Amino acid sequence: MDLSKHRIQVQKTQASTKKFFERLKRKTPHDLDLRFHEMHDEVFERVDCLQCANCCKTTGPLFTQKDIERLSAYLKIKPATFIQKYLRVDEDNDYVLQILPCPFLGTDNYCSVYDHRPNACREYPHTNQRKMHTILKETYNNVAVCPAVFEIVEQLKKHYV
Numbered sequence: 001m002d003l004s005k006h007r008i009q010v011q012k013t014q015a016s017t018k019k020f021f022e023r024l025k026r027k028t029p030h031d032l033d034l035r036f037h038e039m040h041d042e043v044f045e046r047v048d049c050l051q052c053a054n055c056c057k058t059t060g061p062l063f064t065q066k067d068i069e070r071l072s073a074y075l076k077i078k079p080a081t082f083i084q085k086y087l088r089v090d091e092d093n094d095y096v097l098q099i100l101p102c103p104f105l106g107t108d109n110y111c112s113v114y115d116h117r118p119n120a121c122r123e124y125p126h127t128n129q130r131k132m133h134t135i136l137k138e139t140y141n142n143v144a145v146c147p148a149v150f151e152i153v154e155q156l157k158k159h160y161v
Contacts, residue, residue, distance in 0.1 A: 003054055006147045013154065020157050021140045028133040035159060039152040040128040047148045053109035059145055060097035061120030063087055068095065074116040125149045 010017075024032065049055075063071075072082035086103060087095045097103070104113045111117055125146045126135055142149040 003052070003147075006054075006150065007144075010144050010150060013150075016157065017140070017143055017153060020153070020160070021136055023160075024133070024136055029160060032132050033130055035156055036132045036152065037128050039155050043148050043151050043155075047151075049148075050109045052147060053105060054147070055124055055145055056105040056109070056111070056121075057101040060100055060102065061118045061124070063095040063097075063118050063120075067118040067120075070116050071113060071118070074113060127152050 029035070061067075068079050068082055068087075072079045075082065077085070083095065086098060088098045090096045102111075104111050104117075106112055111121070123129065125142045125148060126138060127142075127149060129135065132139065139149065139153070143153050144150075
């Protein structure tokens with residue numbers, strides 16, 4: 001996956017993407033979830049996240065208490081130790097990673113805690129969730145991070161012309 005090419009594509013389409021999301025905010029199409037889910041399924045039949053892993057390299061998930069408990073149990077450390085070693089509290093008072101790329105990401109782009117990963121990682125890039133209109137800001141931001149989200153949004157722009 002050529003991330004430099006992705007960045008160029010994002011820059012070229014930034015204005016139209018911003019307008020598209022502003023339009024979606026003003027008047028949400030009744031079939032928005034259905035269209036997102038269709039495009040999500042179509043795009044992820046072709047996209048191999050292991051070729052990219054940009055999300056794991058550039059953005060960190062929020063960690064819930066359940067995530068912390070699950071991961072610390074898997075790593076056989078106390079939750080307080082897990083927090084001290086890997087997390088910090090951000091400006092919204094949420095637990096996030098201290099450093100990026102994710103410390104659990106291997107050089108082969110595999111996640112060493114995959115079966116125990118945070119819920120935010122399980123659901124990323126969130127393009128197959130219900131009530132997509134409630135996460136338009138996050139989806140807009142994910143266009144720059146995830147080439148698959150970029151492709152989904154570009155297809156949706158054509159659909160909603």
